Amino acid sequence: MTDMVKPYVVGIDVGGTNTAFGIVDANGKVIASSSIKTQQFGADLDAYINELHSALSKLIAENGGIDKIKGIGVGAPNANYYTGNIENAANLPWKGTIEFAKILTNKFGVPCTLTNDANAATIGEMMYGAAKGMKDFIMITLGTGVGSGIVCNGKLVYGHDGNAGELGHVIVRRGGRQCGCGQKGCLETYTSATGIIRSAQELLQASNEPSVLREIPLDKITGLDVCNAARKGDKIGKEVMKSVGVILGEAFADFVKFSSPEAIVMFGGPVKSADLFIDDLKATMDANLMPTFRGKIKVLTSQLKDGDAAILGASALAW
Amino acid sequence: MTDMVKPYVVGIDVGGTNTAFGIVDANGKVIASSSIKTQQFGADLDAYINELHSALSKLIAENGGIDKIKGIGVGAPNANYYTGNIENAANLPWKGTIEFAKILTNKFGVPCTLTNDANAATIGEMMYGAAKGMKDFIMITLGTGVGSGIVCNGKLVYGHDGNAGELGHVIVRRGGRQCGCGQKGCLETYTSATGIIRSAQELLQASNEPSVLREIPLDKITGLDVCNAARKGDKIGKEVMKSVGVILGEAFADFVKFSSPEAIVMFGGPVKSADLFIDDLKATMDANLMPTFRGKIKVLTSQLKDGDAAILGASALAW
Numbered sequence: 001m002t003d004m005v006k007p008y009v010v011g012i013d014v015g016g017t018n019t020a021f022g023i024v025d026a027n028g029k030v031i032a033s034s035s036i037k038t039q040q041f042g043a044d045l046d047a048y049i050n051e052l053h054s055a056l057s058k059l060i061a062e063n064g065g066i067d068k069i070k071g072i073g074v075g076a077p078n079a080n081y082y083t084g085n086i087e088n089a090a091n092l093p094w095k096g097t098i099e100f101a102k103i104l105t106n107k108f109g110v111p112c113t114l115t116n117d118a119n120a121a122t123i124g125e126m127m128y129g130a131a132k133g134m135k136d137f138i139m140i141t142l143g144t145g146v147g148s149g150i151v152c153n154g155k156l157v158y159g160h161d162g163n164a165g166e167l168g169h170v171i172v173r174r175g176g177r178q179c180g181c182g183q184k185g186c187l188e189t190y191t192s193a194t195g196i197i198r199s200a201q202e203l204l205q206a207s208n209e210p211s212v213l214r215e216i217p218l219d220k221i222t223g224l225d226v227c228n229a230a231r232k233g234d235k236i237g238k239e240v241m242k243s244v245g246v247i248l249g250e251a252f253a254d255f256v257k258f259s260s261p262e263a264i265v266m267f268g269g270p271v272k273s274a275d276l277f278i279d280d281l282k283a284t285m286d287a288n289l290m291p292t293f294r295g296k297i298k299v300l301t302s303q304l305k306d307g308d309a310a311i312l313g314a315s316a317l318a319w
Numbered sequence: 320m321t322d323m324v325k326p327y328v329v330g331i332d333v334g335g336t337n338t339a340f341g342i343v344d345a346n347g348k349v350i351a352s353s354s355i356k357t358q359q360f361g362a363d364l365d366a367y368i369n370e371l372h373s374a375l376s377k378l379i380a381e382n383g384g385i386d387k388i389k390g391i392g393v394g395a396p397n398a399n400y401y402t403g404n405i406e407n408a409a410n411l412p413w414k415g416t417i418e419f420a421k422i423l424t425n426k427f428g429v430p431c432t433l434t435n436d437a438n439a440a441t442i443g444e445m446m447y448g449a450a451k452g453m454k455d456f457i458m459i460t461l462g463t464g465v466g467s468g469i470v471c472n473g474k475l476v477y478g479h480d481g482n483a484g485e486l487g488h489v490i491v492r493r494g495g496r497q498c499g500c501g502q503k504g505c506l507e508t509y510t511s512a513t514g515i516i517r518s519a520q521e522l523l524q525a526s527n528e529p530s531v532l533r534e535i536p537l538d539k540i541t542g543l544d545v546c547n548a549a550r551k552g553d554k555i556g557k558e559v560m561k562s563v564g565v566i567l568g569e570a571f572a573d574f575v576k577f578s579s580p581e582a583i584v585m586f587g588g589p590v591k592s593a594d595l596f597i598d599d600l601k602a603t604m605d606a607n608l609m610p611t612f613r614g615k616i617k618v619l620t621s622q623l624k625d626g627d628a629a630i631l632g633a634s635a636l637a638w
Contacts, residue, residue: 136479150577152478157471159579160455163611164471166576171607174569181609250493257485258469258577260478288490290500292482 006070008063010056011315013117014038014076014100016091016144021056022308023063024315028128030308032063038092045094053107072104072112073317075120075310082162084114090180091144113317117141117310118165119156121267121302122149124313130265130303137261140167140248142268145180146188146195152259168192172251190247193223193269199240200226211236227273244270245277249284256285256293263298267309271301325389327382329375330634332436333357333395333419335410335463340375341627342382343634347447349627351382357411364413372426391423391431392636394439394629401481403433409499410463432636436460436629437484438475440586440621441468443632449584449622456580459486459567461587464499465507465514471578487511491570509566512542512588518559519545530555546592563589564596568603575604575612582617586628590620 008031012021015038022033036055041047060066078089084101086092104112115123122139125131131139135154141147146168150157157164168188169181176185177198189195201218204211212229213221213236229237252264266274278299286294302309327350331340334357341352355374360366379385397408403420405411423431434442441458444450450458454473460466465487469476476483487507488500495504496517508514520537523530531548532540532555548556571583585593597618605613621628 134479136483152471152476152483153474155472157578159471160453160581161579161615164455164577164579166579166609166611169576169609170573171569183607183609250490254489254573255577257489258483258574259476260480260483260485262479288502290485290488290502292485296480 006068008068009070009315009318010060010072011120011311011313011318012052012056012072012074012104013120013310013314014074014079014086014092015117015310016077019052020311021052021059022311022315023059023069024312026319028312028316030311032059033311034059041093043093043095045098048094049103049107056108066108066110069108069110071110071318072108073120073314074100074104074112074114075117075314076100076114077117079114079116080162081113081115081119081158084112086114111318115156115314115317116147116165118147119149119158120313120317121147121309122151122156122313123316124304124309124311125265125267125302126151127316128304128312129309130300131263134262136259137263137265138167138255138259139265139267140252142192142266142270144192144194146186146192150259151261167251167255170251170254172247187247187251191244191251191270196223196226196240196244196270197221199243200229200236203236203239209236213237223270227270227276230276231273238276241273241276242280245280246284248277249281250288252281252285252297252299253288256289256297260293261297263300265300265302267302267304274301325387327387328389328634328637329379329391330439330630330632330637331371331375331391331393331423332439332629332633333393333398333405333411334436334629335396338371339630340371340378341630341634342378342388343631345638347631347635349630351378352630353378360412362412362414364417367413368422368426375427385427385429388427388429390429390637391427392439392633393419393423393431393433394436394633395419395433396436398433398435399481400432400434400438400477403431405433430637434475434633434636435466435484437466438468438477439632439636440466440628441470441475441632442635443623443628443630444584444586444621445470446635447623447631448628449619450582453581455578456582456584457486457574457578458584458586459571461511461585461589463511463513465505465511469578470580486570486574489570489573491566506566506570510563510570510589515542515545515559515563515589516540518562519548519555522555522558528555532556542589546589546595549595550592557595560592560595561599564599565603567596568600569607571600571604571616571618572607575608575616579612580616582619584619584621586621586623593620 020035022030086098101114148167173185177189179186339354341349405417420433458468467486492504496508498505
């Protein structure tokens with residue numbers, strides 16, 4: 001994998017808020033990293049690309065120059081591995097189809113490969129994290145939404161058109177909560193950070209049960225507030241986190257019947273509070289599995305630092 | 320793929336009623352085939368194996384002898400590709416773990432490979448049928464139960480332990496009908512031939528709606544009876560077949576979000592009456608998909624003869 005002449009690759013993680021990037025060596029060590037604000041130029045893509053080019057070029061120059069860089073890998077929302085394009089990403093400021101890989105290839109003069117952010121994190125976890133060495137696993141990213149990456153036979157599943165792994169939009173409550181995707185009852189409407197907030201708001205409005213969450217204006221409650229409340233023994237906070245475990249457990253059981261993975265790896269903000277829902281998750285998953293699978297599927301949490309998984313995963317595309 | 324010296328392979332399809340086998344050439348032509356009754360010796364495995372050996376040896380002798388045979392591929396219920404064993408198959412007369420591949424390898428002196436019946440049919444469809452040339456598709460077999468085979472990146476997905484593709488046991492109605500697998504609400508309890516019969520019985524008992532199905536004793540109604548009733552315009556028959564389309568459509572939509580297949584191919588008895596439910600299936604599937612996928616996933620029916628798909632698929636393992 002390594003290259004004596006070009007020992008490094010670049011990984012770029014394009015997020016709704018920050019665009020983080022790093023230079024990575026063949027051992028998966030991020031030797032230098034930095035970031036820019038994704039939204040600072042609004043819809044002006046050229047200005048953003050110029051800023052990214054300038055900041056990344058500086059980092060590259062400080063670390064041996066562009067001749068040491070074998071390639072650039074990018075993880076971004078709604079990014080398609082096959083086309084190299086970002087397409088209609090709801091959380092990014094540029095609308096329509098952005099030929100991101102082509103633009104960066106031209107700008108830096110080294111090959112640039114693109115995949116969606118959840119897939120990039122999945123590759124990072126497979127090469128350097130909790131799924132190291134696994135040939136069959138599923139990664140679930142819990143954030144503003146719920147993303148996923150699926151590895152079968154040691155390879156990421158892109159599907160016919162590059163859109164595989166939309167497990168956040170599997171329907172877990174038919175006719176349930178409205179999702180941004182247009183459907184109702186998607187997994188992400190219940191188990192993302194946003195879903196956790198919605199659950200808390202619903203429960204607070206549906207009863208007069210005392211709760212520390214009532215000290216916060218309803219529309220200001222964060223996912224972390226709900227986790228903290230649950231940790232203090234707050235009844236509503238605990239009920240919300242239990243529902244996260246139950247719904248993830250039900251969904252994971254059906255995912256297992258699809259690809260029979262060695263493990264399901266969870267990643268993202270709410271996973272830092274996994275202790276609040278992991279027991280309910282595992283018990284529900286097993287209760288919804290046939291005996292063949294019961295007790296055999298590992299449920300793991302990411303072993304990589306938040307920023308690193310996406311940068312590392314994106315960089316791995318470039319080898 | 321072909322071999323000048325050993326131009327043939329053998330495919331064996333071990334079913335609950337019949338064990339069908341055939342000699343197959345490199346073009347996927349079944350040049351000779353025959354079958355024996357699977358249950359004729361009850362639980363006596365040795366007697367069954369001797370009968371299979373005798374009948375298959377005769378067929379082989381008539382077609383150039385064992386020296387022309389490169390290998391034997393077997394499709395059987397609850398068969399594990401990794402171990403070569405059949406394990407606790409509910410519909411076969413031999414209980415526990417049967418080292419089927421090992422037994423046949425010793426008996427015939429040529430390598431024998433085993434996979435489950437749905438996977439064998441999937442390989443048959445990929446090499447010679449409706450999914451020819453596809454790298455990403457899902458096969459759904461509707462029979463007494465519902466089986467499946469999943470192809471990603473041109474390869475069958477076996478999963479970590481060989482048990483991938485249990486899509487008949489994905490839960491489509493939480494807390495719904497009791498399934499033989501121990502769970503409630505599995506896809507197969509609604510959309511298998513058995514599920515179709517259950518739906519008809521339920522509807523007949525729940526109302527006094529006139530129906531041609533009332534001319535048949537409730538416990539003698541077959542899946543074909545229900546299809547025939549629907550075709551004649553019978554209200555209960557039509558309602559049952561509509562529910563098959565709706566529930567398959569809902570389930571298929573979630574499968575698409577997993578692996579983004581080019582097509583979903585259906586195979587088996589009830590699929591001969593696919594015209595009675597395919598419109599509801601496609602409409603429901605699209606209504607439960609995000610715009611990215613809508614209208615893009617082909618829903619196809621098998622292009623292979625009933626017996627041939629399994630024999631051909633099993634035989635393909637042997638190349």
